Amino acid sequence: MCKAFPFIAAMVILIVTTGTFNAFTIRWLLEDTSFNFIPIVVISEIIFLFTLLNFLQTAFTDPGILQKENEEESDNDFHTPLFKNVIINNTTVRLKYCDTCQFYRPPRTSHCSMCNRCIENFDHHCPWVNNCVGRRNYRFFFCFLMWLSLHILLTLSLCIYRCASVRPLWSDIPSLVVAIICFLTVFPIIGLLSFHIALIKMGLTTNEQVTHKFSGSDNPYSHGCAKNFINLFCKAKPLRYLGYKEMCNAKPRLTFLRREKGYKLQASEDNVSEYSLQVENTNV
Helix, strand or coil, rough: CCCHHHHHHHHHHHHHHHHHHHHHHHHHHHHCCCCCCCHHHHHHEEEEEEEHHHHHHHHCCCCEECCCCCCCCCCCCCCCCCCCEEEEEEEEEEEECCCCCCCEEECCCCCECCCCCECCCCEEEEEECCCEEEECCHHHHHHHHHHHHHHHHHHHHHHHHHHHHCHHHHCCCCHHHHHHHHHHHHHHHHHHHHHHHHHHCCCCCCHHHHCCCCCCCCCCCCHHHHHHHHHHHHHCCCCCCHHHHHHHCCCCCCEEEEEECEEEECCCCCCCCCCCCCCCCCCC
């Protein structure tokens, strides 16, 4: 089966359902003289546009793919240790060597079996967007869930209002069908949104939560609830890693500089990337 089938199905359901809603329910609301529905209709269309925009950005944005090391360029051999420990914010973090990509995975990086790539800040692979959710597109994914929840709730409310205003109930089949679809999807979507709100509050990814990565220890990546949300929405989107080797003479490297409170992740001197394809100067 085509890997993009869930993505295509999700796109078709979103557009066809909204198009049916606009063609029947919205048209009836605009013809209703008992109440001015124009502001509500405008808000509904704006919410749908934001939903579609964030859906496409999640699907087509590089999630944070780290470029594979060429075997002839790799300075690692069969005696390379499987793990390397580093200290970040007074917490020991284990870096695992990736046999496929030929480098130690930077903190919070995991290898996606579907994409066959190491993804920075790997959250999960979402088949509905046919892409991984990682450092560079998690913001779009979260905003997509937020706007989609609003879109479903508003559409469901207007369809229920329409169905309650006609007799018999099945005299407006399109609005009834849209209402049923929205009712079946609203609880899973809102539940998923609530789950990710809790993850952001704790400073975790889905992968870290499911694998209990920081169970029994402090999470070195959490900066408190407010700052976690500020970092998500206010920081600039990180640059892509692919092609960075061609942009600089030396390989970008993951460096750890000693601070008063342990080791702190530091940008490399060429200022190309915050993380790297290899580890050096850990001294731990």
